[in-house]
Amino acid sequence: MLTRSTLSLLVCCILPFSSSSHAQQAALADAEQLLLRGNYAESQSAYMALLAELPGQAALGLSRCHWERGDLNVAQDVLERQLSNTKHPAALHAQLAGLKLQTGDLSACRTHVEEALTLDKQNIHAAWIRAELFRTIGDIPQASAAYRALADRYDQTGKKIDQPRQLYWFGRALAQHARLNQDKSRFRQLTTELYPRILSLEPNFWQAHCETGRLLLEKLNASDAESAFTDALQINPQAADAHVGLARLALNEFQLNRVRRHVIRALKTNPSHGGALLCRADMQFASLRPAEALTTLQAAQKVNPHHAATLGRISAAYSLLTRPDSDAHSGDSKEILNTAPGNSSPGEFYAAKATALEHARRYPQAGASLQRAIEVMPELLGPRGQLGMIEMRLGHETKARELLAESFRRDPYNVRVKNQLEVLDLLDSYATRETEHFVIRYDPAHDEALAQHMARYAEKCYAELTGAFDFELPEKALLEVFHDSQGIEARQWFGARMVGLPNIHTIAACGGNIVAMVSPTAEQRQINWADILRHEIVHLINLQQTNYAVPHWLTEGCAVWQEQRPRRPAWERLLVQRVPKGEVFDLDSLNLGFLKPGSADDWQLAYCQAEMYVDLIARKYGVEGVRRLLSAHRDNLPTDEAIATSLDITKASLEASYVDELNQVVFELRQRQNLGKQPKLSELAKRWEENPTDFDVGAQLALVRLRRGDYPGAGELARQVLEADPDQPLARLVKAKLLARIGDTQAAVAELQLVVEGKSPLPEALKLLAGIHLRKGNFDTAKQLYQRGADLQPGELQWTKALAVVAIRQQDTDELNRLLVRIASAEPDNLVTRRKLLQLAQAIQDQDQLQLWANEVLHIDPNDLAARRALGTLGE
Secondary structure (H helix, E strand, C coil): CCCHHHHHHHHHHHCCCCCCCHHHHHHHHHHHHHHHCCCHHHHHHHHHHHCCCCHHHHHHHHHHHHHHCCCHHHHHHHHHHHHHHCCCCHHHHHHHHHHHHHCCCHHHHHHHHHHHHHHCCCCHHHHHHHHHHHHHCCCHHHHHHHHHHHHHHHHHHHHHCCCHHHHHHHHHHHHHHHHHHCCHHHHHHHHHHHHHHHHHHCCCCHHHHHHHHHHHHHCCCHHHHHHHHHHHHHHCCCCHHHHHHHHHHHHHCCCHHHHHHHHHHHHHHCCCCHHHHHHHHHHHHHCCCHHHHHHHHHHHHHHCCCCHHHHHHHHHHHHHHCCCCCCCCHHHHHHHHHHCCCCCCCHHHHHHHHHHHHHCCCHHHHHHHHHHHHHHCCCCCHHHHHHHHHHHHCCCHHHHHHHHHHHHHHCCCCHHHHHHHHHHHHHHCCEEEECCCEEEEECCCCCHHHHHHHHHHHHHHHHHHHHHHCCCCCCCEEEEEECCECCECHHHHHHHHHHCCCCCCCCEEECCCEEEEECHHHCCCCCCHHHHHHHHHHHHHHHHHCCCCCCHHHHHHHHHHCCCCCCCHHHHHHHHHHHHHCCCCCCCCHHHHHHCCCCHHHHHHHHHHHHHHHHHHHHHHHHHHHHHHHHHHHCCCCHHHHHHHHHCCCHHHHHHHHHHHHHHHHHHHHHHCCCCCCCCHHHHHHHHHHCCCCHHHHHHHHHHHHHCCCHHHHHHHHHHHHHHCCCCHHHHHHHHHHHHHCCCHHHHHHHHHHHCCCCCCCHHHHHHHHHHHHHHCCHHHHHHHHHHHHHHCCCCHHHHHHHHHHHHHHCCHHHHHHHHHHHHHHCCCCHHHHHHHHHHHHHHCCHHHHHHHHHHHHCCCCCCHHHHHHHCCCCC
């Protein structure tokens, strides 16, 4: 039985044609419901069965089945074959016009639109396609008039219409009218009135959810947009449009794995889906793979040779691949615009080119394209706000404010634009401290001392880093430090400053000619703001010296390399875990470790490996080798050619050297650290049961039981092992631990003494025995044991910290100072150690050391009174 909503949906298809039986209408309704739910094969069969009786209506539905699955030629053939079989073919001509428009056959599109409107001048679908055709060929006045006519018509008759598909075409027209004419009220009308009304008439009309999502996505209302696209997929899991919408959302948040999943899903349904192909290309631009993006775009161009959004991106790809001294692609790039039908007003072409360039982080070039889009097509709604945000990244805040304010006046619903304007208002309340090369903006209520020390440190870094990379910034860079304000956390202000949204998951970033960071005084944990600032200043230099073409791995590697810190213990553990399994990055995949990490460990490993690549290059070819590699990337050379040009070796040779380095590092780590993955209790128990004479396994099992609190089981197993093998060190360690636990320290010491007598004593035995002697006051013995541990595991900071405790007990300030310096170097955020080093420097009145450690304290706590007094900065 037909529902009222289903009958309403079919009216638009049934009215132009001859009347049909109730049974045929019911069958048609069933086919339409199958189509709406994404059951395309079943729907196709149902429409095929109705072609003889209802050729017009069935052809429309059958064509849509093929269209949704990307069979565009078949979709057109279905309609063309039925044009002569129906007395009222206007709807078929309108749908044919839409297909011709999508495939770039603009002449045929015009023919079918005119034919449809000649047959039925009230045909809303044809009127909408005509307006789109005008826009596509660049006739903006005609397009605007056509959209306005449809908007006026909806205002006059819309409330009387109860046919979902007609309302849908009206909605598409209203949205375009609003975009070209800055009609703010229309967006709210669409999302709160028209599209909800469609869904009240036909709850399965998923396209209404998708259009709502697109509008919300334009305004960067991510949460509501995601809900709308998800609602569409609840109805039709095959809806390619909805998957593309979710992919776009993920791309905005740089969640490239999610982008990939939704793009794959969309293209599985519809391999010819232009939006999915463009989204894949944008993902490839964002992953810094312009050659792959070009291949994807060429596939999209086969679907529609004249699509401005495709052609603009192709132009961007060529510009990213063209070397400054080569004409290899220049001819292609210059000719691309001439293939666009709207080249007399190519705003969408330049806007699309800017989008691709922005994804590739070529901000100056993207800004130039956006400026061109505004000049040739001022009616476009998006480019002003987009350009304003790029100017923010480039540090041109005065120009950015003008653009953002104008964008907000035209479109007050864009969340990012609104957030960026609020950031600018906040910055107006901030104080400014200017140095030779930087302009520092900060909250004077909280960060006066920070700004004072940051100014001095930034200039120190600038001198060192510009010397290292042989490049001077052409203009002063902005350093902006955000604190909690107006009930909004510092991290949210920082996120709004960098990307226009508050959900950025880091505390510092470099945009182009600006470094923004969360104030250390707003963080609950201690952070070394100076290390962070030095890291970001490297990015400032690398980006600008390469004209923003530096690969992500290279600038991150340079930045960590210039931090000049020992390799982090967490990174060493990852190397030991990953290298033997081959689960590491190479130069072809390393960028994705930053841009599309599969896990937090992937992200950390990417930083570690990037630094190791740069360090290897610097050791083998000198700092000049790093500079030459950066210069090669400025010329848009791909990685293999950049390496060959700058280092005179092949990429394969560099990779081979790097693999050797990785293996050597891991070998040394394994020699000195107990970082291997420990076997599980169940695995050890099984191995012991299978071979009860493998006393090493028995001892390991005893230790695991001990650590799990099974003291009787551990003791019994250790006893069995020692009866058979009295020299088994691990079993004797278990016995010693159990003796110490019950207070029999003398017996425990005797056991431990036997364990540590060899050349390679167990580190755990050394630690336990040294701890016992330390508690007894046997400091010299404890020191000797801790030193043996440090010699065995030079990369483990626990031994240095233990030796520092001994030095404190022995009041050996020289030794303590030496040990604390090593701890401070390895732990950049360790404030307690730096304060102690400052106290030691004050005690001996060593002015050089006092200045060094006072600054180091201020690099974590800029308000530390003792450090400020030591430097005499309290009065500044």
